[in-house]
Amino acid sequence: MALRLLPWSPEYGTGMQFDVDASAAMNGEGSPTIEFTERRSWERIVPHAEPPAAVQIVDGVRRAEAHAMDEAADGSLVLGLFGSYAVGAVCCNGRAQLLEDHFRVERRYFQTAGDPISREIPGGNASLCFRAELPENATTANDLVAALNRKMLDEEEKLAEELSRDESILTFVDGPLRLRSPGDHVIGYIKRVHRWYLPAEHQRLLLDLAVGERTPVFRILEGAEGRHDRLSWFLRLADLRGHYHPLAGVMRLEVPGSLPCDAAAHLADQSALVLPGLASSPVRDPRSPQNLTPVGALEAALTHRLGDRRWINRLLTAAIEREAAA
Amino acid sequence: MTAFEEARPVGLVLGTRAEAATPLEFWVYVDEDSYLQLDDVVHVRSPLPGGRPVEAIDLYGVVDEVRALQEGVSFDSDVALATRGILPAQTAVAAHVAVTRIEPEVFVPPLPGTEVARAQGAARDAALFFDEMKLKDGTDTRVAFGLSRAGEPVYGNLQFLNGVRGGHVNISGISGVATKTSYAMFLLYSLFEGPALGALRANTRALVFNVKGEDLLFLDQPNADLDELNREDYGRLDLPARPFESSAFFVPVGKGQKPIPDAGSRMDGVTGFYWTLHEFCEERYLRFLFADADSEESLRSYLVDIVEARLAECALDTRRAGTMDGRVLVGGETIDSFDALVDVIEKHITPDEYEDSLAWAGRGGSAAALGTVRAFMRRLRGAIPHVGHLIRGRASEDNEAHRIDWQSQQLTVIGINNLHDRAQRFVVGVVLKRLMALREQQGVNSESARVFVVLDELNKYAPREGHSPIKDVLLDIAERGRSLGVILIGAQQTASEVESRVVANCSYRIVGRLDSAEAQRGEYGFLTPAARARASLLKPGTMIVHQPEIPVPLLVRFPFPAWATRASEVARTSDPFARFELGRV
Numbered sequence: 004m005a006l007r008l009l010p011w012s013p014e015y016g017t018g019m020q021f022d023v024d025a026s027a028a029m030n031g032e033g034s035p036t037i038e039f040t041e042r043r044s045w046e047r048i049v050p051h052a053e054p055p056a057a058v059q060i061v062d063g064v065r066r067a068e069a070h071a072m073d074e075a076a077d078g079s080l081v082l083g084l085f086g087s088y089a090v091g092a093v094c095c096n097g098r099a100q101l102l103e104d105h106f107r108v109e110r111r112y113f114q115t116a117g118d119p120i121s122r123e124i125p126g127g128n129a130s131l132c133f134r135a136e137l138p139e140n141a142t143t144a145n146d147l148v149a150a151l152n153r154k155m156l157d158e159e160e161k162l163a164e165e166l167s168r169d170e171s172i173l174t175f176v177d178g179p180l181r182l183r184s185p186g187d188h189v190i191g192y193i194k195r196v197h198r199w200y201l202p203a204e205h206q207r208l209l210l211d212l213a214v215g216e217r218t219p220v221f222r223i224l225e226g227a228e229g230r231h232d233r234l235s236w237f238l239r240l241a242d243l244r245g246h247y248h249p250l251a252g253v254m255r256l257e258v259p260g261s262l263p264c265d266a267a268a269h270l271a272d273q274s275a276l277v278l279p280g281l282a283s284s285p286v287r288d289p290r291s292p293q294n295l296t297p298v299g300a301l302e303a304a305l306t307h308r309l310g311d312r313r314w315i316n317r318l319l320t321a322a323i324e325r326e327a328a329a
Numbered sequence: 330m331t332a333f334e335e336a337r338p339v340g341l342v343l344g345t346r347a348e349a350a351t352p353l354e355f356w357v358y359v360d361e362d363s364y365l366q367l368d369d370v371v372h373v374r375s376p377l378p379g380g381r382p383v384e385a386i387d388l389y390g391v392v393d394e395v396r397a398l399q400e401g402v403s404f405d406s407d408v409a410l411a412t413r414g415i416l417p418a419q420t421a422v423a424a425h426v427a428v429t430r431i432e433p434e435v436f437v438p439p440l441p442g443t444e445v446a447r448a449q450g451a452a453r454d455a456a457l458f459f460d461e462m463k464l465k466d467g468t469d470t471r472v473a474f475g476l477s478r479a480g481e482p483v484y485g486n487l488q489f490l491n492g493v494r495g496g497h498v499n500i501s502g503i504s505g506v507a508t509k510t511s512y513a514m515f516l517l518y519s520l521f522e523g524p525a526l527g528a529l530r531a532n533t534r535a536l537v538f539n540v541k542g543e544d545l546l547f548l549d550q551p552n553a554d555l556d557e558l559n560r561e562d563y564g565r566l567d568l569p570a571r572p573f574e575s576s577a578f579f580v581p582v583g584k585g586q587k588p589i590p591d592a593g594s595r596m597d598g599v600t601g602f603y604w605t606l607h608e609f610c611e612e613r614y615l616r617f618l619f620a621d622a623d624s625e626e627s628l629r630s631y632l633v634d635i636v637e638a639r640l641a642e643c644a645l646d647t648r649r650a651g652t653m654d655g656r657v658l659v660g661g662e663t664i665d666s667f668d669a670l671v672d673v674i675e676k677h678i679t680p681d682e683y684e685d686s687l688a689w690a691g692r693g694g695s696a697a698a699l700g701t702v703r704a705f706m707r708r709l710r711g712a713i714p715h716v717g718h719l720i721r722g723r724a725s726e727d728n729e730a731h732r733i734d735w736q737s738q739q740l741t742v743i744g745i746n747n748l749h750d751r752a753q754r755f756v757v758g759v760v761l762k763r764l765m766a767l768r769e770q771q772g773v774n775s776e777s778a779r780v781f782v783v784l785d786e787l788n789k790y791a792p793r794e795g796h797s798p799i800k801d802v803l804l805d806i807a808e809r810g811r812s813l814g815v816i817l818i819g820a821q822q823t824a825s826e827v828e829s830r831v832v833a834n835c836s837y838r839i840v841g842r843l844d845s846a847e848a849q850r851g852e853y854g855f856l857t858p859a860a861r862a863r864a865s866l867l868k869p870g871t872m873i874v875h876q877p878e879i880p881v882p883l884l885v886r887f888p889f890p891a892w893a894t895r896a897s898e899v900a901r902t903s904d905p906f907a908r909f910e911l912g913r914v
Contacts, residue, residue: 099410099417101401281415287404296410300401300417 004210007248012289018251019196037200038222040234040264045205047216050272057096058277060175061163062298063155064089064305066312067148068110069319075117083114084147085133085319088155089305090162093297094172095281101304105166107158108308113138113147126318131310156181163189173273177298180233185259187266190274191233193255194293200235200255210249212239217275220267222260232260234267238275240282241292254278254293336446339363342373343423344441352436354390357424357445365392365424365447367859368478368884370456372448375439388439389448389456390426391881393859397422427857427881429456453481458878462486468527473519473566474874475885482566483885485837485876487525491779492811495836495877499787499827500820501853502841508869509820509841510544511894513537513783515887516818520781521739522568532778536735536764538757539744540785546580546595546744547893548573554898555891562888572892575739581748581756584718588731591747594896602733602743603719604759605655606670611644613637614720616798617758618712618751632705636674639689656722665722668713675706715749719756733760735780750789757790758799765805768813779814782806787819788826800828807834824852838875842867856882 011018039045071083091106093099112119112133119135138150160181167174167186180191199206200223208218217238225231235257243252256274258267282292288299309315340363343356350356355373359365369392376385399411399418410416426445432455446452454460462471462484471484489495498516500509517535520526526533539545549572563570582601583591590601604614615637619630640659647658656665659673677689679702735741743760745753764780771777784790784803791803806817807830819835821827825847832838838855840848845865848856855875856864860882864873870889875882893899 093417095414097414099414101417101419280413287407296415297417304401304417 004248007251008246009251010243010247010285010291011251015290016195018194018290018293021196021198038224040220040222045208045219047208047212048219048272048275049213049216050275052272052276054276054280055173055273057094057172058175058281059092059094059102059166059172060177060295060298060301061090061092061159061166062177062301062305063091063159064302064309065151065155066306066309067151068312068315070144070147071112071323073114073117073119079116081115081117082144082147083112083119084144084151086111086113086148086151086154087309087315088151088158089308090155090158091301091305091308092162092166093301095297096172099297099300101301102166103304105162106305106308107162108305109154109158110134111136111151111154113141113150115141115143115147122322124318124322126314131315131318173270173277175274180257180259187262188270189258190270191257192274192278193257194290196255209237209239209253212237212253214239214242214252215275215279217271220264220271223257233257234260234262234264236271236274238271238278240279241284243285243292252292336372336449336452337363338444338446339365339371340424340445342375342439342441342443342445348423350438350441352388352431352438353428355388355426355428355439357392357426359395359422359424361420361422364422365395366478367392367395367863369424370448370453370477371424371426371445372452372456373439373443373445375437375443377435377437382435383433386435386437387430387432387452387455388428389430389432389452390428391456391883392424393427393857393881394425395422396425425859429880430458457483457883458486459484461878462488464488470525471523472516472525473523473568474516474876475872475887476562476565478884478886480562480565483874483883485874486878487520489836489877490520490816492814492816493775496811496816497807497835498816498818498837498839499824499832499835500818500839500841500872501824501843501847502820502822502867502872503844504541504822506842506867506869508872510540510783510785511870511890512839512841512872512887513785513818513820514545514548514890514892517740517781517783518573518891519566519568521573523566526778529778533739533781534735534778535740535781535783536760537740537742537783538760538785539742539746540753541746543593543595543744543746543896544894545742546578546592546599547896547899548740548742549576549578549598550893550899552890552893552898555889559889559891563891566888568888570888570891573740577734577738577741578744579733579741580744581719581752582721582731588721592744593747599744601731603721603731605728606657606664606667606720606722607644607647607653607655609670609720610640610657611648612759612763613641614755614759614762615640617755617762618716619708620751620754620758620797620799632678632701635689636678639677640674654723655728667717667720669722670720671706671709671713674709678702678705712751712755715752716755719752735760735764754790754797754799757784758802761799761802761806764815765802765810765813768815773812773814777814779816781816781818783818783820785820787821787831788823791819791828791831793826793828803831804828807831823847825850836877840864840867840873841871842869860884 009017065088068085068087073081073083075081087110089108092102094102110131110133112135114137119137121135122133124131141147141150163174163176167189170188174189176189176191218236220234220236223233223235235255237253237255239252240254241252258270281295281297283294283296283299285291288294340357340359342350343358344350348356371390373388374385377383398421400421401418407416411418448456459471463469470487472487474483474485477483502509537545551572560570578599579602580590580592580599582588582603588601588603590599592599616633619633643659644657650658656663662673664670664673745756791800806815810817824832843864848861848864860873871886873882874885
């Protein structure tokens, strides 16, 4: 295939963050092994069923508000981070609704060492509470940002577990499944491809998928005794125009490996029926088509809930200024 | 409990950057289970930071724009995504409020998040200044101007109508749809039947020129088409629903020998009017035959002045000679028709044509140029077929009976609809000039009863460009009428074509349906942008009223006339012969 573009806006990186060499040597050392569980033949599947009546998608946003530096009791320098994150969900059941009752906004102050203190910063009619936490094994500023991200993912996970108790609704969670007890109706969707998992000859099928078609389900073997096994499949979300690479229109999804294979196949069919309709177009989302349209709106709403960045920055500045003066 | 506390809030004051609240206008986020519509009157009690001089200020206003939008969308096509259930979007409705009043006058914006309620009862009266429409002694000076679309009364202040603090009304709008004359008649009715005039009501007079059709010739008859809903409208305004009670109708006499009224469909109860030759000469009405402005005007008006002066002398001589039957003696001749008067004028002003020329226009070298004289005569002769029958010699035994007497009845209608344009100008000019002269003689003061003059087609009588004797009279009324107790209710299709001083002197500016290009002109600067847009959509029976005390124009609907506006609307009574009576010659 000749040169093609990838649709993600460059400031978001790209939807393809796999190592090209690793991809060529897919079954090499260190790569997870896969099993073709659903069918003997590796060919595209056109699902024929009613799409789910309702789906809900969980997502979160995070923002580093300000980096800081302090001195621990022993006189050593420590790094700090003020951060905010919000998680929420959007439900599509004929109407697209933000589940605003389930929105959660949290703020944290992380520090690499020492005794971080929580801060309550008054602003307008409300006050912002940056709860202090000492993340494990954090030594650099980047580690603190990663800790913030992990906090957000934990919160997303909690919300997903809570929401997936309603089994009449199909729940999608952003990223690989890390849930302790995901229900039978939870699907993880992976926006960004880190690994193809598939051997090169099997990858050809991804190019041939039409919109709404999927690959057979395959098992990703991971962890001892299959404890972290996952059942996964690819589907085509969108048929991008000629100048984009066709692989940019596919997405990988997964369910826990503990699920029976036919249940996984059913969920795979359901996802293939519903997701192409939610795929975003390049004009409205810089991470199209993988960042689904309702998710884009959810992220905008959650970011809005975090509060105005410059305003929070000013409140922080003023609060620290007061501390310094006191 | 105040009116505000009773009213349920309908929304909150908005405070986004794009829609920040100001003391003069603000936006309201409307609750999902309520609505605000255009023309709704609202009230906000906003806390005053610091609590001084008062804890809270009351802001009142009128909704002049309402919009709905989806939040969370950025592209036009997003509405389709939202409808298909893919994109979450929330509908938000906001209403723009033009502030009419702040009490006390602390000009601070209402604070975002403050509750907004519909103004009802006392709050609505305060919002629209109805509570201030009274004299110092408490006398109510409210005049019903119509109903809001919600069916509540809208008032104007008599003090801006009767000349005390302001006067004159100007109504603009497209013919046929704007119902300008109907609204003027409703205003008169409201004045006559409402309480505002008080003791002066009995002596207040109105003079109405019926310019088109015979719309106004049946004002004293009940309207058969008036239904129960229409009666309710009158009830809401505390007005009875009945025809004008005290009215007189004057129509020009026909062209025949006998002075018979030429009225078309109404024959009884109308008086045919004309003027005598003697009046024409004595009162100097000649100028009103030259009432259409044009370019050669200065030379001709010189001649008109001379001839008028000569004729006035003749009239005086006639009076001295004791001939008081309407005829006039000119140079020894007894003139008894307008034709004869024109002939004798020609004889006297044409230089050197007749031996015994009186040489009114001068003699020899100082004579008026022959061309000017000929032009003058051509114009004068041209008036004969149109105006001649209105200026008569000894037409009847009792010339007095044919004089327009607007003082005997409350409402006097003068029908000029059947007349040629020149004759219309002549009648309007003469009647108004006489009216002003009489008011000056009467020695009017601010306690006197007023005379209201209703005149449509002001653009014809007081055009923006040019100069004419009628325009002079109308300017006189506009500028001096208030002190003489003469109030002009003028109307025209387009205010931009009317002498600006006539319009500028009006306290009340009213528009019906306007052509959309016309609505954009500077003459309608009193309309808000929203009102301008609405002016091109107004239905018959709906007007936008701007009055001096209320900073925003209000939309009013006025009740269907309780009086007949055409022969077919005249109510049939139980007496089967009554209609024959009415149509009888």
